[in-house]
Amino acid sequence: MSSMEIDFKQYQLRCQLRGHEDDVRGICVCGSEGIATSSRDRTVRFWSLDSSDKRKYVSSKMLLGHSSFVGPLAWIAPDEEFPEGGIVSGGMDTMVFVWDLRTGEKVQSLKGHQVQVTGVVLDGGDIISSSVDCTLRRWRKGQPVESWEAHKSAIQAVIKLPSGELVSGSTDTTLKLWRGKTCLHTFSGHTDTVRGLGVMHGLGILSASHDGSIMLWAQSGEVLMVMVGHTSIVYSVDAHVSGLIVSGSEDRFAKIWK
Incomplete structure (x- = not known):
């Protein structure tokens, strides 16, 4: 079945991943190998398919190092x-860590940000990180390559587009499109912090904001669509190749837009 033929009505809760001792702050699908989660409990956990029940996942690695x-x-x-x-x-400890899942060991400690790290993304063999310190930093083989002040206020998110550019979102209410350290465009339209970013393949960039809205932008900066329905801060947004958009909010709702 292709991505355009998925019957979303058949989706239901498959399993729950229990193990963290505080709220879960991040999640990452790791190919077919498993799922990684991060938490306020200062740990990263890696979850692998349960060999006795392929519908379930078990915690196979707990990565300890953040303070x-x-x-x-x-x-x-x-x-x-x-x-x-x-x-x-x-x-929150200002650090970016790289972990080897074969051993569960920390193999790189990237120190340079002054306050909380808010985003990490891969750019080829490099790592790009964003921070409340207003900077984007590029790391290569465990070493700093470059950093720049990307916004005048805290950066809340960074993503990489399929075309290779980076996009950052900030407390200053704007998004910025980057090629290297060059800002190609500043997107203005939100009235409060830009908290989450996503890619809508073939169309443009999604942004979620404290102003309660989700916006879809063309790379030229044109606002293609504004989605309003949440009653509080929208923390996150993502899209499926079928055109489905999903957002999550402080109002305790996840909303699906199509």
Whole structure:
């Protein structure tokens, strides 16, 4: 069945991942290998398929090293350096860590941000991180390559587009489109913090805001659509290739838009 033929009415709760001792702050699907989660309990957990019940997952690795709550996660697909894949995590402790899932060990500690790390994304072999310190930083093989002040206020999210550019969202209410350290465009339209970002394949960029709205933008900066329905802060947004948009809010609702 292709992505356009999925019968979403057949979806139901498959299993629950129990193990964290505080709220779960981040989640990352790691190819077919498993799922990674991060938590205010200062841990990252990796969940693998249960060999006795393929509908369930079990906690197979607990990654310890952060000294405060852990938020954004990114998946490193298996390669020569990471035969079983790896995880990148960012925390309130200002650190970005790289973990080898074969051993469960921390193999890189990326220190440079001054306050909370809010986003991590892979750009080829590099890692890009965003922070409340208003900067984006590029890391390569465990070393800092470059950093720049991307906004005048805290950066809340960063994503990479299929075309290769980066997009950042900030407390200053704007999104910015980047090629390297060059800002190609500033997107203005929200009236409060831009908290979450997503990609709608073939159409543009999604943003979720504290102003309660979700916006779809063309890369040129044109607002293609505004979705209003939440009654509080919208923290996150993502889209399926079928055109389905999903958002999550402080109002305790996840909403599906189509």
